[in-house]
Amino acid sequence: MTDGTTGNVRVLVVDDQAVVRAGFAAVVDAEPDLDVVGEAADGADAVRLAAELGPDVVLMDIRMPGMDGLTATRLLTGGPEPVPRVLVLTTFDQDAYVHDALRAGASGFLLKDALPEELLAGIRVVASGEAMLAPTVTRRLIDTFAGTEPAPDPVLLESLTPRESEVLALVAAGHTNAEIAEALGVTTGTVKSHVNALLKKLGLRDRVQATILAYDLGLARPRGTAG
Template identity: 60%
Template sequence: MSPIKVVVADDQKMVRAGLRMVIETEPDMAVVGEAGDGVEAVALARRLRPDVVLMDIAMPRQDGLAATRALLATPSPPRIVVLTTFDTDENLYNALRAGASGFLLKVSSPEHLLSAIRVVASGEALLDPAVTTRVIAAFAGQPGPRPPAALAELTGREADVLRLMARGQSNAEIAAALTLGEATVKTHVARVLMKLGLRDRVQAVVYAYESGLVRAGSGFSPGQP
């Protein structure tokens, strides 16, 4: 099997060098390019067709948010993991809406970084639990939405699964909360994404909060409206 192709986009050379060093210790990954700004990141990704782009938010010429939107507007785009710090709540909210597949703190361990790359390369989505808390806080400040008609297409159980997904719970945690098997939860997750036209769990988080299905600080009870 061919290695996971990664492009690293960060305006700091030392950060890029450190990320490359960690990634290239793994036989199933390869850094195929480095970019120092968003414009270069978009051009490299379009030319090299990586599986994953590690995208810093704060970069010159074009920031990571604009670069993410540009890449995800292209056919068969790469999966994008946004590299971030705690002081960018609004950027996190905007990156979620832009369609990034994951978020990773720059202080994360090498093991966490490698796991994140593998997770998003496999088609899943990743939200660092610590980042998720900040994102939910950002959503709390948004105006109250009107629930879209598509929510009515979900069964009660599917709505419960979506509420728990929005709280950052894994399939195993959702299974425990709802007394279901993990395979059943996986099926429910797939149906939720299909019915709502969503790509992955990150988009599901956005949808759940923007639709008003879940509100920051609210509790959870199965079957709640």
């Protein structure tokens, strides 16, 4: 879903601090392929404006008065199609927030002190249907899920073709579709088809859940660990 006239990614900025909202909006709106279509000061406003404006991506603060960002994210991602992609932005580099934001349906997680280019890259990544996780929290995210979630049944992998299993491992390693396509010598369209097929077979919502499952099943491991 993009602007039908320009083809640009439509972005809704949500933060309870006006100065922060203005700063994010200025950075985003300066890009030729991104348009800020609205700003919201709390979760309730975000849900209302998203229904009215149809953004592709919602930049969502977590801690806000009234309806917080986690509740708003659940409502947005659990609502009727088309569902926006939610990129959570927070100053709180804590496992609980990462875990809860992704469980609520967020497609990505960045800290507010991320560089402007990291923010812009995050918007473009989640708008394309992929997941964006701040490097500082990725390893701890994996540890959190691996230690608390029920172990998946390995029989799930039997439904995957060898190529789909290979793609799953590369997704879990953090590679984009373009990088996977280059590594396998296929087109990005072929990679997207494999990703969509494996998500459907495994009953997963998105690449974030696929990454968690791949680590749980031992198909991937954090970089720098022995294997």
